[in-house]
Amino acid sequence: MTPETVLSCGAILAAGGSGSRMAADRPKQLLPLNGVPILVRSCEVLLQVPGIAEIVVVAPGDWLADCEAVCRNLLPPERRPCLHFTAGGASRQDSVRAGLMALSPALPLVLVHDAARPLADAELAQNCLACADRFGAAIAALPLVDTIKAVQDGRIVATLDRSRLWQAQTPQAARRELLIQAYALAEKDGFQATDEAALLEHAGIAVHTVAGSRRNLKITRPEDLLLARVLLNAGNQAKGTGMRIGHGFDVHRLVAGRKLILGGVTIDHPLGLLGHSDADVVCHALMDALLGALALGDIGRHFPDSDARYRDADSLKLLATVWQMAASRGMRLANADISIICQKPKLAPHLGRMQANLAQACHAASTRFNVKASTTEQLGYTGRGEGIAAHAVVLLEENHGA
Numbered sequence: 001m002t003p004e005t006v007l008s009c010g011a012i013l014a015a016g017g018s019g020s021r022m023a024a025d026r027p028k029q030l031l032p033l034n035g036v037p038i039l040v041r042s043c044e045v046l047l048q049v050p051g052i053a054e055i056v057v058v059a060p061g062d063w064l065a066d067c068e069a070v071c072r073n074l075l076p077p078e079r080r081p082c083l084h085f086t087a088g089g090a091s092r093q094d095s096v097r098a099g100l101m102a103l104s105p106a107l108p109l110v111l112v113h114d115a116a117r118p119l120a121d122a123e124l125a126q127n128c129l130a131c132a133d134r135f136g137a138a139i140a141a142l143p144l145v146d147t148i149k150a151v152q153d154g155r156i157v158a159t160l161d162r163s164r165l166w167q168a169q170t171p172q173a174a175r176r177e178l179l180i181q182a183y184a185l186a187e188k189d190g191f192q193a194t195d196e197a198a199l200l201e202h203a204g205i206a207v208h209t210v211a212g213s214r215r216n217l218k219i220t221r222p223e224d225l226l227l228a229r230v231l232l233n234a235g236n237q238a239k240g241t242g243m244r245i246g247h248g249f250d251v252h253r254l255v256a257g258r259k260l261i262l263g264g265v266t267i268d269h270p271l272g273l274l275g276h277s278d279a280d281v282v283c284h285a286l287m288d289a290l291l292g293a294l295a296l297g298d299i300g301r302h303f304p305d306s307d308a309r310y311r312d313a314d315s316l317k318l319l320a321t322v323w324q325m326a327a328s329r330g331m332r333l334a335n336a337d338i339s340i341i342c343q344k345p346k347l348a349p350h351l352g353r354m355q356a357n358l359a360q361a362c363h364a365a366s367t368r369f370n371v372k373a374s375t376t377e378q379l380g381y382t383g384r385g386e387g388i389a390a391h392a393v394v395l396l397e398e399n400h401g402a
């Protein structure tokens with residue numbers, strides 16, 4: 001079995017802690033890391049692992065709704081069905097047990113990951129799963145780099161043999177039946193441990209190691225958050241320019257009996273655009289360009305016209321929601337250029353207000369927007385006045401100040 005082989009596994013994201021050492025106003029997994037909650041980042045790692053069919057997020061009981069809301073709002077809709085949420089317990093062991101009980105019994109391999117380790121990557125999880133599939137159980141671990149002392153009452157009592165000492169990380173993976181067996185024995189013996197490997201060891205089950213990563217730190221104290229930010233920014237810079245480009249296009253039919261709304265401006269005209277929402281092609285093209293830049297599909301995916309909530313919806317509000325997806329991913333708008341293709345009415349007097357509306361919805365200066373209009377010299381469907389179309393291009397850049 002190679003790491004590339006697609007397995008059938010379930011994942012437990014341990015997010016049930018209170019983050020007491022972080023001493024923040026909420027559990028640390030809900031704190032933003034470059035604009036995106038730590039929990040969402042950790043979920044994103046698991047969502048990228050081929051073969052993970054189901055993820056149970058174990059959240060603190062009092063924060064269950066908040067954890068569910070941030071994940072549902074910020075993660076891609078097509079992956080949300082495989083996410084489930086359940087309340088955790090007093091210790092990490094209790095929380096992971098709750099996750100194990102909530103996970104589908106049909107999945108033969110289980111991967112456990114700390115929500116507090118958002119910088120893990122899918123490859124590390126895959127390596128753990130492949131190793132667990134082969135040997136029964138495996139964890140990510142790293143050899144220690146410091147000399148390790150046993151200390152009592154402020155005095156060193158021993159220097160430990162570092163060559164045998166490894167630092168355990170998550171992901172940790174095991175065949176489901178082995179994990180169930182280990183949890184049952186721990187419960188019977190009243191055995192408490194801080195990771196799954198220790199429970200498996202207690203049950204006499206061999207646990208293998210795969211190479212962990214220094215980057216995969218557990219965010220525990222406030223300074224870890226700073227370190228994670230530096231690592232994340234360095235990773236992003238190494239990956240590329242930190243810029244994302246997107247294009248959007250939309251067209252709607254002009255009909256009698258509808259308002260004409262473009263860029264959030266209601267324009268006096270005998271015809272208006274037909275659509276499920278307010279049919280504002282300018283906002284729609286801009287939303288599609290933003291979603292394109294974020295690799296999040298298109299507006300049809302996020303605001304389907306089969307959903308009654310979006311009937312006659314104010315597209316400026318939908319635009320604000322889409323912009324939130326960009327902002328929460330640590331992006332800011334470099335600029336947006338929008339062309340409206342419209343024979344009639346004359347749009348020049350309205351372009352400035354459209355620009356201001358779009359800028360407000362995207363929390364950006366209006367100088368970052370350019371809205372222009374063109375006729376098609378009476379050619380084609382726009383030229384015949386059958387509809388109005390809009391194109392938008394946007395450039396997003398990483399907001400390292402976030």
Ligand SMILES: Nc1ccn([C@@H]2O[C@H](COP(=O)(O)OP(=O)(O)OP(=O)(O)O)[C@@H](O)[C@H]2O)c(=O)n1
Nearest residue numbers: 015016017018019020021090091092095115116
């Ligand atoms: N009752 C608990 C305690 C911890 N965890 C999770 O286990 C991981 C590792 O735990 P730790 O870093 O210790 O998190 P906290 O328990 O939240 O932190 P602290 O010990 O500082 O309170 C975290 O993702 C945490 O949310 C959990 O699911 N349930």
Ligand SMILES: C[C@](O)(CO)[C@H](O)COP(=O)(O)O
Nearest residue numbers: 092114168169170194195218
């Ligand atoms: C599972 C773990 O992250 C491996 O290093 C660690 O044991 C969690 O320990 P904590 O006491 O819950 O921080």
